[in-house]
Amino acid sequence: MSLLNSLRPGGRHGIATTESRDPIGYLVAGLNRLAQSDLIDRVGLRKPAEQAVFSITSSGFKTLTTAGRTFARAGKVGRPGVRVAPAARTGLFDLTPTEDEQMLVDVVAEYAEEVVRPAAAAADEACAAPESVLKAGLEIGLPILGVPEALGGISEERSAMAGTLVAEALARGDLGLAVAGLSSGSVATALGLWGTDAQQQTYLPAFTGDDAPAAALALTEPSVLFDVLSPSTTAVRSEGGYTLNGVKSLVPRGAEAELFIVGALLDGAPALFLVEAGTAGLAVEGDPAMGVRAASLTRLSLTDVRVGSEAVLGDVDGSTYRECVRLSRLAWCALAVGTAQAVLDYVTPYVKERQAFGEPIAHRQSVAFMVANIAIELQAMRLVTYKAASRAAAGKDFTREVALARKLCSDKGMQIGLDGVQLLGGHGFVKEHPVERWYRDLRAIGIMEGSVLV
C-alpha cells in the first residue's frame, strides 16, 4: 500500500469518507505517521513498553479463550429442567418488598457500600474487578440468586423482582463492578429458567459450589443500528449439532469466562447456545469501552465453532431469546436506577457545600431544580422498572412495561449522568470525583444487550 493510499481519509479514526485532505493535511498526516513509526523507537527515542500478554485495556490482541474446568456431563438429555413457580400477587398496588427481598437488599447494599464503591475507581482504571470484590460477591450468593432451591440455589419462586432490587443496590456501589459480579449469576439464572435437566445437572453444580466460574451472556454485536432480535451471528445445523459463526461485542469478563451463552440466528429465528470456553474456533480480545470498564469487556469471535445438539438453551422459535432479551433489559434498567441514585446521593451534599457568590450553590434555583429533576426522573425510572420486574416475577407478560422502562432509563439515566457532571462543574470532569464515571457508565443503558439478566 502506498503512503498516499494509506493516508486517504475516511473510514478510520472517526473521519467520515466525505472528508478530503489538502496538501497541508497530507503533510501533517505524514508527519504523524513518522512520529508513530518504529524508526524512532529503534534509535532509542522512545521507551519500549510492549507487553506480549493479554491486556484487557486495549483492543486488537486476540487470544483463544482459556479452557476452564471440564463440565462433567450429567442429567437426562431431553428431560425438562427444574422450574420455579411464578411469584404470588394479591392484586393490590403495593411498593413494599417482601421480607426476603428486603433482607437480600440490605446485605447487598452493605456490600455495595463497603466493598464495591471503594474499589470502583481502580477497577475502572484497570478494566478488571479485583479478586477480593468478586469473592465477596460469591460469598453473599450473587451467582445463585436466580437458581432454583432444588438445584442448590436460593430461589423459591421467580426471582426477577429480587434480582432487580439486587442489581439496583449493587449499581449504587458501582455499575461496572455490578456487571462483573452479576454476569456469572445471569448465566446461572438463564440455566435455571430454560435449561434442560442435562444442562442444569451439567453446569449448575459448578455455579452453586464454592468456586463459581466466570460466565457471560453474549448478545450484543458490533454493528451500527444493532437490532438484537436480528443477530448477524449464525447457527447452522451440522452433524451432531450446530456450527456457529459471528462476533459478539462488549462481553463481560470474556477472557476469564468458562461458559458462554451466545445468541445466534438459527433457521431465521434467534436462539441461545451454550458454548464452553476452550471450544475450537472461539477467540477473545479486549474490547474496552467508554464505561462499564470494571466488567473487563471483550469481543468474542466465533469461527466455525461446533457445539453439540444439546447446546441449544430453550426454544428455537425465538420465544426464549426474546424473553432473555427482555429480562436482560430489565437488569440494565435496574443498574441504571442504582447508578442514577448514586449520582443523586453524591450531588446532594456537594451542592450544599460548594460555595459561589457567597452562598451554597444549592440556594440557586438553576442548581436546585436540576437536583429536583434528577430526583423526579429517578423515581419515575424506578417505578416503571419495578412494574416490569414485578410482572416478570409473577409470570405476566411484561413486553410493554420493560420496553417503556428501557426507554425511560436510557433517556433519563443519561440526562442524570450529564447533570451529575454539570453540577460539579470542572470538578465533575476530573477523576477525583466519581460523577464522570457514572456519566460514562450511564451511556451504556439502551446500548448493551445481554451481559446481565434477572
Add this chain to the structure above:
Amino acid sequence: MAISLDDPKKFRPLVGQAHQVAMNMLRPISRKYDRAEHEYPKELDMLAAMIDGLADSGASEGAGAAGVRRDEKDADTTVKNGANLASVMSIAEMCWGDVGLLLSMPRQGLGNSAIASVANDEQLARLDGVWAGMAITEPGTGSDSANITTTAVLDGDEYVINGEKIYVTSGDRADHIVVWATLDRDLGRAAIKSFVVAKGTPGMRVDRLEHKLGIRASDTATIIFENCRVPKDNLLGSPEIDTKQGFAGAMATFDNTRPLVASMAVGCARASLDLTRELLANAGVEVDYDRPAVVQSAAAAKFLQMEADWEGAYLLTLQAAWMADNREPNSLEASMAKAKAGRVGSDITLSCVELAGSIGYSETELLEKWSRDSKILDIFEGTQQIQQLIVARRILGLSSAELK
C-alpha cells in the same frame, strides 16, 4: 406484601364505570362545550345524580374529587388500596373523557377536597352534599399564596371578609366557595385560614368569567368579597394562629389535590396517546416494543418516548395516592407526581398534534383541544416551578428562606 404496580384489582369495576361514562357521556359533548364557553353543561346534572346513586349503592368508592382524611385511629398495618387510589384512577378516566367537564362536575369541586381534608366533624356533617369551589389566587398573588391580601376580621360571631379572588374554578356554578383569607397580615402564612361561604351571602358576588385557552367547559370566575359576613363556625379547621405550624395547615390540602391534578394530566395525555396510536397504525406505523427505538420510524420512536414518560407520570401519581392511603407523608411524592405529569402532559398532547399533522391541528379531531386543555394542569394547584421548588427543598433539606 410484595411489590406490584399493576392497577389494583379491586378498582377494575370502578375504573371501568368511569371509562364508560367518559366515553359515552363526556366525549360526545366535549367539543360542544369547548365551543360554547360559559354555557352550563346541563348533561352533568344527570351524571352527578347517577354518580351519587352509585355511591349510595356502594358500587363505587371515592369517585371524584373526594378529599382525604388521615384517620389516625386505625392501627392496622396491612397495605391499603383505598379512596386516594380510587380517586386518582377514576379522575384519570374521566379526564380521558374531558378535563373541563370533569372540573365542572357538580359537588366535586376542589373546595370539596379542602372541606373533606380539613373540616371538623360538625362541619363535615353540615356541609355534606354541597358543591364548593376553591378561591385562593388573587390578581397580585399567584404561586406565592402566603401573600394573599384578602382579610377576615372577627366581629362578634361572624368573620367579615374583604378582597378579590380570581381563577375560581366553578366559581359561578358552585353553591359554596372555600376562600383563603388572612386573619392578620402581620403574622404571615400562619394566619391564613380557609372559610366556607355560601352562594347568596350578601357581600360576595361573581364579577366576571374568564375566556380561556382550554378547559373551556369549566367556568373560571372572579369573585369579589365586600364586607361579606360569614358565621365564625365556617372557618375550616382551627382558628388558632400557630406560628410554629406555619402554613402547614392550609398547605396540607395540596398534598391531597396535587395527585388529583396529576391524574387529570395523566388522563388527558392518555386520550391523546390512545388516538394517536390508532392514527399512526392506520398510517402504517406500528410501535414495536421489542425492537430498539433507533431502528423504528421517528414517529414510533417518539411514541415510545411519550409512552415511557406517561408510564412514569402515571406510576408517580399512583405512588402518591398509595402513600396517602397508607398514611405515609406524601408531600414530596405528590409534588413529584404533579411536576412529572404536568410537563409530560404538555409534551404528549402537543407532540401528538404534531405527529397527526393537520388532522391533529384541526378541530375535526380532539387532539388540538387536549393540547390546549393540558396546559392548565402544569399551572394550577402549583405550577411546574413550584413543584420543583418543593421537591428541591425536600431533597436538599433547605428552608424557603435558603432556597427562594
